Amino acid sequence: MKLSQEEAHQVMQVCLLAGKIMLMGGAETYRVEDTMSRIAAACGISGSHSFVTPTAIIFSLDGAELTKLIRISNRSTDLRKVDQVNSISRKISNRTLTLREAYDQLKKIEKEEEAYPLWLQLLAASIASGCFVIIFLGGWADFLPACIVGGLGFLSTLYVHHFVKVRFFAEFVASLVIGITAYGLVQVGIGRELDKIIIGSVMPLVPGLAITNALRDLMAGHLFSGVSKGAEAFLTSFAIGAGIAIILTIF
Incomplete structure (x- = not known):
């Protein structure tokens, strides 16, 4: 599927932000990669490639000459955020959430303080x-x-x-x-x-x-x-x- 630069950038933003939140929340590497791939597939992109380490995420999409890397400096244990991102991923797959709405919700999750005082x-x-x-x-x-x-x-x-x-x-x-x-x-x-x-x-x-x-x-x-x-x-x-x-x- 051939994407415009704007569409590819939007998909990549959502995938990377979801992966970043999950990795910082203590999710396993394979779970982060699987979630990013599922979000891309739900957007009609069958080929996406990710390389996730405890300190970095590299992500690219087939059909778009675009590859991005983000660094992960802080990691903690917040499985609540991991669950929230998984929920958003499922909503994207079920077509009940648009990319823009998903991105806004992910940004809100990212800015949330720790779940417990x-x-x-x-x-x-x-x-x-x-x-x-x-x-x-x-x-x-x-x-x-x-x-x-x-x-x-x-x-x-x-x-x-x-x-x-x-x-x-x-x-x-x-x-x-x-x-x-x-x-x-x-x-x-x-x-x-x-x-x-x-x-x-x-x-x-x-x-x-x-x-x-x-x-x-x-x-x-x-x-x-x-x-x-x-x-x-x-x-x-x-x-x-x-x-x-x-x-x-x-x-």
Whole structure:
């Protein structure tokens, strides 16, 4: 299908914006490529080509001498946005949404702030830390200390990352905070089992989504993205472990 430059540009804008939002929201590489291809196919373009990595998207259309690349600098976990983009993609395929309307909705999704306020994220991380202590066969006496330590660790990650845009450094500092706080609570008699408190408190920092996406990309044949995400997950885990190891070595 031969497209005019204006039509090709519009299709490409929608595809790239959809891919960008999904990748920044924590979607798998193959899911991003599939969504972009489906949107292009719904617009009557049978041949579209995309190359997606954790940090960049390259996209081109058959019948249009147009190729674009966008960089992805920040990635987080926001599966709500991924679901919203999937919904828009389905509406485009069902012909219930025009490209212009889809683009406007995608821009609105892109500008949205985080789905949950900071206090709710902090509360969830704290309660999750306490629950993980129980899951790992800890005592109820360590539930509240783990909630406190896990909340402080999660808050430290957000605070440090706000000033230093190096994710591994933020998680390393957070693990130091977790180790010091947990040790202090045990020393004053508030907590009992240091190991259980630390294990439960670091769980909100563990890159579970990155590990899952790396495995799913590898199984889907996206070796480059799978290895890249696996390396990112490994470095994050190493940063967390190194911080805790330093504290346990000192004390």
